[in-house]
Amino acid sequence: MREKIATPKAPAAIGPYAQAVRLNDFLFASGQIPVDPETGEIAGDTIESQTRQVMKNIQAILEAADMTVSDVVKTTCFLADMSDFAAFNQIYGETFTHCPARSCVAVREIPKGVLCEVEILAHK
Incomplete structure (x- = not known):
């Protein structure tokens, strides 16, 4: 079963997409x-x-999906500048102490001119 997940405790989508989608x-x-x-x-x-x-x-x-950080199995991280990697990694590691699989790359541009963006895949 497919379910759209949305919460006012995170920024609303700025385009035609969902904050998250649960599939089973x-x-x-x-x-x-x-x-x-x-x-x-x-x-x-x-x-x-x-x-x-x-x-x-x-x-x-x-939380809106009745999950926790420990349910995250994969992250994809985008940095505007790879020289920020060490500082980003320090804070990321404070949250993801169980070390999910991860990709982290520098990209040319992130929406709204921000320094980082992270997407996740979780399983419960």
């Missing part, structure tokens, strides 16, 4: 950027502040 026991979450859902603004201008907000947004979507 799998959750596919769209890339989360560091928008504070309460203000609609980018959370800070450092990789640290933006990564923390991305992690909060991911946790809110997981």
Whole structure:
């Protein structure tokens, strides 16, 4: 069974897509950027502040799907600048202590000019 997952505790989709979709026991979450859902603004201008907000947004979507961070089996991470990798990785590691599979690449541009974006695949 396919179910759209949405929560006001994470930023609304800025296009024709869902925050996340559950298919049976799998959750596919769209890339989360560091928008504070309460203000609609980018959370800070450092990789640290933006990564923390991305992690909060991911946790809110997981909660809406009745899942936790420990259910995440794969992440795909996009950085605007690979020189931010060490700082990003430090905060990422505080959230994903169970070390899911991961890809992390630098890209030319991320929506809204942010420094990082993370999408997840979870299984319960």
